[in-house]
Amino acid sequence: MRAVLVLYFKYFLLWDDDLATSVYHVFVALCYLTPILGAIVADSWLGKFKTIIYLSIVYAIGQVTMAVSAIHDITDTDRNGTPDDMTFHIVLSMVGLFLIALGTGGIKPCVAAFGGDQFADHQEKQRRTFFSIFYLCINGGSLLSTIITPILRAQSCGIYSQQKCYSLAFGVPAALMMVALVVFIAGSGMYYKAEPQGNIMLDVCKCIGFAVKNRYKHRNKQYPKRQHWMDWADEKYEKLLIAQIKMVLKVLFLYIPLPMFWTLFDQKGSRWTLQATNMDGNFGLLVIQPDQMQTVNPILILTLVPIMDSLVYPLIKKCGLNFTPLKRMTAGMVMAAIAFVCAAVVQLQIDKTLPIFPSASQSQLKLLNMGSDPVTVKLPGNELLVLPAAQASYEFFTFEPEIISVSMGSPEVTKNVSLVKGQRQTLLIPSNISDTWLLTDALTSKPQEGNNAIRFVNGMNSAVNVSTPGADFETIEPFYFSNYSQIKNGKASFTLQSGSQSCEYSRVFGFGSSYTFFIPNTLVFGPTCQEAVTVSEEIQPNTAHMAIQVPQYFFITVGEVMFSVTGLEFSYSQAPSNMKAVLQAGWLFTVAIGNFQVLIVAELAKIPDQWVEYILFASLLVAVCFIFSIMAHFYTYIDPTEIEAQFKKEVNEDDEDDQSRLQKAEIEMVKKDSIKSHKEDDPGKMSKM
Numbered sequence: 001m002r003a004v005l006v007l008y009f010k011y012f013l014l015w016d017d018d019l020a021t022s023v024y025h026v027f028v029a030l031c032y033l034t035p036i037l038g039a040i041v042a043d044s045w046l047g048k049f050k051t052i053i054y055l056s057i058v059y060a061i062g063q064v065t066m067a068v069s070a071i072h073d074i075t076d077t078d079r080n081g082t083p084d085d086m087t088f089h090i091v092l093s094m095v096g097l098f099l100i101a102l103g104t105g106g107i108k109p110c111v112a113a114f115g116g117d118q119f120a121d122h123q124e125k126q127r128r129t130f131f132s133i134f135y136l137c138i139n140g141g142s143l144l145s146t147i148i149t150p151i152l153r154a155q156s157c158g159i160y161s162q163q164k165c166y167s168l169a170f171g172v173p174a175a176l177m178m179v180a181l182v183v184f185i186a187g188s189g190m191y192y193k194a195e196p197q198g199n200i201m202l203d204v205c206k207c208i209g210f211a212v213k214n215r216y217k218h219r220n221k222q223y224p225k226r227q228h229w230m231d232w233a234d235e236k237y238e239k240l241l242i243a244q245i246k247m248v249l250k251v252l253f254l255y256i257p258l259p260m261f262w263t264l265f266d267q268k269g270s271r272w273t274l275q276a277t278n279m280d281g282n283f284g285l286l287v288i289q290p291d292q293m294q295t296v297n298p299i300l301i302l303t304l305v306p307i308m309d310s311l312v313y314p315l316i317k318k319c320g321l322n323f324t325p326l327k328r329m330t331a332g333m334v335m336a337a338i339a340f341v342c343a344a345v346v347q348l349q350i351d352k353t354l355p356i357f358p359s360a361s362q363s364q365l366k367l368l369n370m371g372s373d374p375v376t377v378k379l380p381g382n383e384l385l386v387l388p389a390a391q392a393s394y395e396f397f398t399f400e401p402e403i404i405s406v407s408m409g410s411p412e413v414t415k416n417v418s419l420v421k422g423q424r425q426t427l428l429i430p431s432n433i434s435d436t437w438l439l440t441d442a443l444t445s446k447p448q449e450g451n452n453a454i455r456f457v458n459g460m461n462s463a464v465n466v467s468t469p470g471a472d473f474e475t476i477e478p479f480y481f482s483n484y485s486q487i488k489n490g491k492a493s494f495t496l497q498s499g500s501q502s503c504e505y506s507r508v509f510g511f512g513s514s515y516t517f518f519i520p521n522t523l524v525f526g527p528t529c530q531e532a533v534t535v536s537e538e539i540q541p542n543t544a545h546m547a548i549q550v551p552q553y554f555f556i557t558v559g560e561v562m563f564s565v566t567g568l569e570f571s572y573s574q575a576p577s578n579m580k581a582v583l584q585a586g587w588l589f590t591v592a593i594g595n596f597q598v599l600i601v602a603e604l605a606k607i608p609d610q611w612v613e614y615i616l617f618a619s620l621l622v623a624v625c626f627i628f629s630i631m632a633h634f635y636t637y638i639d640p641t642e643i644e645a646q647f648k649k650e651v652n653e654d655d656e657d658d659q660s661r662l663q664k665a666e667i668e669m670v671k672k673d674s675i676k677s678h679k680e681d682d683p684g685k686m687s688k689m
Helices: 002-012 017-046 048-069 086-117 124-154 166-186 200-217 229-233 239-255 259-269 271-276 290-318 325-353 546-574 580-605 610-633 640-681 683-688
Strands: 363-369 375-378 385-387 397-399 403-408 413-418 424-429 438-442 452-458 464-468 471-476 485-487 490-498 501-509 514-519 534-539
Touching: 002 017, 002 124, 002 166, 002 259, 002 271, 002 290, 017 048, 017 086, 017 200, 017 259, 017 271, 017 580, 048 086, 048 166, 086 124, 086 580, 124 166, 124 290, 200 229, 200 239, 200 580, 229 239, 239 546, 239 580, 239 610, 239 640, 259 271, 259 290, 259 325, 259 546, 259 580, 259 610, 271 290, 271 325, 271 546, 271 610, 290 546, 325 546, 325 610, 363 385, 363 534, 452 464, 452 471, 471 485, 546 580, 580 610
Parallel strands: 363 424, 452 514
Antiparallel strands: 363 397, 375 385, 375 403, 403 413, 424 438, 452 485, 464 471, 464 490, 490 501, 514 534
16 A cells, blocks of 8 residues: 555645655654554453454554545545545545554564464474565565556546546555455464463563662762662562663664664655656556556565575675674665665756746746748847747747737737746747737646646637547637646547548657647648647656666665664564564664654755755765764674573572571571470479579
8 A cells, every 4th residue: 555655645635745755654654653552452451363353453444444535536526536625535544544554553563473373382493484484475465566556546447537546556455454354363263372461561661660760769979879770670670670671772772873774765665656757667568657666675675685695695704704783784774875876866867857947936938830831939038039830939938027028920010928927838829910819828847647748729710629538628719729638658549520520640658748739720631630730849758767766776675685684683683582572662663763754854854856855865874874883883792591591590599599598597496496495304404593
């Protein structure tokens, strides 16, 4: 669902790029915050099995709510294809996303752990196989979803008007989630269901809270200092628990710089997807949707993980380099920074193809000669321009004044033309330049979703009807123009009809262009009017190919393998046996914080140039990487099992000492009782007394 979410915000809810990006990352952040709640509920109250069932129901309800929110016909009373009550759709989608975040957070920490619970201690090999298949299923599902969901989104559906089918893109995952839930419940009798044993995270929080509170109470200098601030909790909690918390805090301290990696990584689903909407997705036999470019990530994951583990890391080790987990994570952060530099380079290539639209203080004007003879035009601040018959000027002319004087023809006719600030307009010049000059508005932004904006201008003396599948230009009156219609990429055929006469016109379209087609008065109807219709390109199609995004996806995926996979392995190895869930929650928390950091830049910084924003993120990650490398240099790797064993040994020795002291005391008591009894039996001593 995340594959199409940012496009749903932009094209269905009609939000701008910054707001769409911000809400997307708030949703992702919630998905990584709620696992803490899910872990507490499962361990302290419901158990893993019931938590998965109940919150999967919440998950499915959220998906259904999202599917309903994307049905435009619900509020489209005028049946023009656009919802009339957008508030209804926004509220419903936000409720749906909240339920999904709650559901995914609830089951995220439980599913893998519940699967692991099904194996006994002697089934370690089977457990490893299960986790390998589980990881494969996750990435396989990610790959399939990022291929299929955008295809579903690209379909047209609707009762009264056909629009992009976001409801289908959200509805199919909802149906599959229900099927998965039914299958999971069907196997209930075969599962081992461990009872909730209490949540270690709560114990950790209570112990830390007591240590802080106790330290604050004894902050005066008269109290002796302790080796570690957690030692202030030893009055209430066991030394073993305190030692385990110290190990966890040591790793959590290393987590402080990590959110910046996730700040960059999760933008592949937001900024990078929006970047792809301004690119050419034609790969010959295959046309890639902007949201389908995300499939490169799971494909590379499935390829790179075994290559890194079986080839790259062993080669580095053979070279005599000590490529420790923390060094791998540092290298992964560098890879992510390089990925964003690549994204900035790609953005610069895209910007070169974008037209220069007028600023708020400027106006732009294009000229179209509808006559059968060339015309000479004189514009303020420009050289004389000769417009051929039935042709438009090659470019838009930019003006600062609001009213300009335009002269043309011989004898010369001069008129004042009122322009609109911040707008593009086209001046339609009639055959008789003394007649009324008509101004039409042109587009001031790229057409959405890679579509092409097309309109026709009728230069004939009779009305013309233009039709094509998927668009309706209606009847165009003489010397007038149609509205813009959205045409998909590929070949499109248009039927031009006037009375009983008609002809066909066709053209191959790319992505994101805008054209005005002029029907001249000299048009002769026949089988085809291909040569007669003239074309004016207002916005050129996307020329930057989506393939140039592959390097940035490659580097971000290499970074993910080196950072994320290694980070989870490192956290697991450095965590005490009973606190691995605590570190897992801490790891997920860094993902949430990383997504919140995107909001700061997207909403507060408001950087006008996207490539500058990419460079900013890359620079921030390099700075954080430098800090992390220093922290990693001073980190000492530990073996938690050895430390726990030492404390358990000390506890056992203390117990033995206590037991031996108790035995000695009992012997002394027996001796004293024996001596006392002998004294009482001595009559001589009794008489002396």
